[in-house]
Amino acid sequence: MTRRVTSFDVAARAGVSQSAVSRVFSGASASKATSDKVREAAEALGYRPNVLARSLITGRSRIIGMVVAYLGNPFYPDALERFSREFQDEGYHTLVFTLPEGAGDTDTDRIIQQMLDHQVDGIVLASVGLGDALAARCEAAGIPVVLFNRGQAGSGLAQVTSANRLGGAKVAEFLVAGGHTRIGHVAGWQGSSTGRDRTEGFLARLAELGQDCVGVEDGRYDHAEAVRATDVLVARGVDALFVGNDHMAFAVMDHLRSALGLKIPGDVSVVGYDDVPMAGFAAYDLTTVRQPVGRMVKATVAALVNQIEDKSAQAEVTEIDGPLILRGSARIPEGLA
Amino acid sequence: MTRRVTSFDVAARAGVSQSAVSRVFSGASASKATSDKVREAAEALGYRPNVLARSLITGRSRIIGMVVAYLGNPFYPDALERFSREFQDEGYHTLVFTLPEGAGDTDTDRIIQQMLDHQVDGIVLASVGLGDALAARCEAAGIPVVLFNRGQAGSGLAQVTSANRLGGAKVAEFLVAGGHTRIGHVAGWQGSSTGRDRTEGFLARLAELGQDCVGVEDGRYDHAEAVRATDVLVARGVDALFVGNDHMAFAVMDHLRSALGLKIPGDVSVVGYDDVPMAGFAAYDLTTVRQPVGRMVKATVAALVNQIEDKSAQAEVTEIDGPLILRGSARIPEGLA
DNA sequence: CGTGATTTTGCACACCTATGCAAAGCCACG
DNA sequence: CGTGGCTTTGCATAGGTGTGCAAAATCACG
DSSP, rough: OOOOOOHHHHHHHHSHHHHHHHHHHTTOOOOOHHHHHHHHHHHHHHHOOOOHHHHHHHOOOOOOOOOOSSSTSHHHHHHHHHHHHHHHTTTEEEEEOOOOOOOOOHHHHHHHHHHHTTTTTTEEEEETTTHHHHHHHHHHHOOOOEEEEEOOOSSOOEEEOOOHHHHHHHHHHEEEEEEEESSSEEEEEESSSHHHHHHHHHHHHHHHHOOOEEEEOTTTTOOHHHHHHHHHHHHHHHEEEEEESSHHHEEEEEEIIISSSOOOTTTTTEEEEEOGGGGGTTTTTEEEEOOOOHHHHHHHHHHHHHHOOOOTTOOOOEEEOOOOOOSSSSOTTTOOO | OOOOOOEEEEEEEHHOOOHHHHHHHOOOOOOOHHHHHHHHHHHHHHHOOOOHHHHHHHHHOOOEEEEEEOOSSSSHHHHHHHHHHHHHHHTEEEEEOOOTTOOOOOHHHHHHHHHHHHSSSSSEEEEETOOHHHHHHHHHOOOOEEEOOOTTSSOOOEEEEOOOHHHHHHHHHHHHHHOOSSSSEEEOTTSHHHHHHHHHHHHHHHHTTOOOOOEEOOEEETTTHHHHHHHHHHHHTEEEEEESHHHHHHHHIIIIIIIIOOOTTOOOEEEEEEGGGGSSSSSTEEEEEEEOOHHHHHHHHHHHHHHHHTOOOOOOEEEEEEEEEOOSSSSSOOOOO
């Protein structure tokens, strides 16, 4: 185990002081001459600055804490992968924190502490299921936070979501235009802003169009709950279902077709939300509102980096619109094909 | 921004030296009396040891570098989530590194350097697609490495996989027992040990049973390639397909049913590999060989932690057997129902 | 060449904890 | 009470970098 090569070694070889080496590598001012000498020596010795020592002294780790709760919904792995890439490009790295199943306050506190311990420069809260306590405590710790795919009214926190109300409204218009009269809604978890907003936008537009909603059942973003909700709504004789996210929509479709023997969209139209890759698979061919993950991630990264580098920057609230993707799981209105 | 509370602050308040504080928190010997005083003072001040300073001096960061390439295959998010949990339980954290699409040597080198920069204590290479160069360089850097779901013969590296040859063999037996006579194989990428092993085990057992294989096409773990392979094999009149992983199997099934109008398992039986959660969804109901993710992850974590804590520990090669899960995508032999 | 303005450089210290070493404390036993 | 063995404690330093400050070097200009 050969000892690490330090800035002193480079300094000695280049015939300058250690601080000169430091300055060259941290981008501070240095004359062309010394800069060249230093780089050459560093190259020869294979020197790389020690990130830990640097972080210790600057108080900035160039690490982003990423809190996720449930990667079973394919929307999140997709986002995570993009986050990792984007942050890498910005010179940051991604430390993943996973919240246990039934995350209590104890767990939340532990996670926060661990993030503080590692002196993360910023935090992405990427799960709808995270308690407000977490966000509040991050904020209190003075670390920039951006909520991803999750809002929190009046929190003053930066947040990036898709235009959930608008998205819900689009679905309402689409289903009504399709001639559906008995429309039901398997809602996303109503404890989450994302779930609530989609539901609100959907119901509001439905009302504006003079349509009743046959029923709203909270699917809690859960497979089994979604199935239960489907049973309830089918019993009321729905001819269309708006499901709070794609992941639940798959469960709903499976149940409709296999257990209940219904045709999609013959008997029931189904519309989802997210447009995860799987939604395009032929087995589901799901009509759904696209969340533009790519742009959402970019916006989140930009907002976070901005806050990190300029602490006075105020938290932005970003909503990104996404189109309704027409596929085969829902009857398509005349003239839209 | 209030200054961090350091071990000196705690020491002052507790009336002991800084080293006493350090010893209490690093688990070294200390008398009950001082230990109590220190803990009390720490509690009162809200002290937590600075991980960076600790890492700097001990040379151990308690961070694991996790290299993944493609989270689109749901097997990996599942694994990642479990890794994160398991490592958290062991007091480690997970730094995620994402390999760009067409990862060249330049990218590889950059990733390695970044991991070295952060002084990760260990590395999990969790993708079949990673070049050997990466593994070799990690090894050379003297950092413990474990290959997850990926082998490399003669590399001397620790590795954890499922029993891929055996799994392939099980599928062969199952399909033959089911009375299939024109069996084809959409193989996993033959550049990966995982893909090769499954194929070898499958073909070998098929031969032992006196069955020909109608054809083997490399699906490269890719959606489009799998579809292409399916076309080729269907043209040769297959009545059963063994597909190298579930992710491709979904594409194959979609194509068989939607584009080619074939019934599963009426016209063609399909068997996959992995048993990702989606395989159980009614739309696919895929018969497949289960990779026991939970146990594989635990084994990987154990092996890595073991290597980290005892550098002389030699690299183990672990193969974990998984059962064939019978579902509806393939004809079930008499007497097995 | 002299002088002031500006850039570059080196010194020394800070960041915060772990740990080797020696001194001090404790205990038991004769 | 004295002595030896063992545990506990404090001192001082290392780990590798960034940065304020003052000295030195460079530059521009009269």
